[in-house]
Amino acid sequence: MKSKAGWTSAWLVLAVGVVCMAVTLSMSAQVQTDTSTQAAGKATKTTKVESGVVVTVSGNDLVVKMADGSIRHFANVPESARITVGDQQLGIHDLKPGMTLQRTITTTTSPKMIKTVQSVTGTVWNVTPPLSVILTLADGKNQQFKIPKGQKFNVNGQMTDAWGLQKGMTISATKIVEVPQIVMTQQAKLTGTMPPPPAPPPPDVPLLIVEEEEVTVPVEVAEAPAPAPPPAALPKTGSELPLIGLLGLLSLASSLGLRSARKSH
Secondary structure, eight states: OHHHHHHHHHHHHHHHHHHHHHHHHHHHHHSEEEEEEEEOSOOEEEEEEEEEEEEEEETTEEEEEETTSOEEEEOSOOTTOOEEETTEEEOGGGOOTTOEEEEEEEEEEEEEEEEEEEEEEEEEEEEETTTEEEEEOTTSOEEEEEOOTTOOEEETTEEEOGGGOOTTOEEEEEEEEEEEEEEEEEEEEEEEEOOOOOOOOOTTSOSSOOOOOOOOOOOOOOOOOOOOOOOOOOOOOSOSHHHHHHHHHHHHHHHHHHHHHHHHO
16 A cells, blocks of 8 residues: 555656746747837937047058047957948058048937737636636646746736635636836948148249258459668768758848848939
């Protein structure tokens, strides 16, 4: 008798295990799930603009001097990256030093509500309020469900909780889960401009300027003639006595002439 009772208990445990396994495997197939996403508010957009000048391009590595003076190194730029320059689409190998690059990043933030609706219909096979209920589904299999707090069941158009369920009732239950979510999307646009050409020279400035070298040419300067020596003084060949005698003679002749003139009067 004990042996027979033991085998009966063993078969019962095995049967319970099979039922639980069947419930686990068929649960996802029997529950209908519908997920939808709805807007939960107004989307906002922010725009960020970065600019810089190309310093060097080496292979797929790009070095840019940003507007704030910082140097940024963009390594392994993908071949698919494109930069709009005028009406052309340029790749990483088309960039030249001196080009101005501008990246405009637009970020859109959208509040969303993720709504998941799960519904099931079956006949109550067993209920353990308020924790769980086992339903016999349309395919004849039993499936166990945990009962969420506050869950209501529709029984022939009447709503009841887990305590109002009884074996044999055909019920339907719907579980709605709403999860708020923030969805962020970014869109980047990369544009560029070629460096300006060098300014042409003014019209009055020759294109080629040859610097003149200062050349020193030796010039022979004639020496000025030496000044003539002063004339030599004549030698003194006589004395001054003859001159004095001549002067005395003239004085005497003058006095005689005056005397003759007086007598004649």
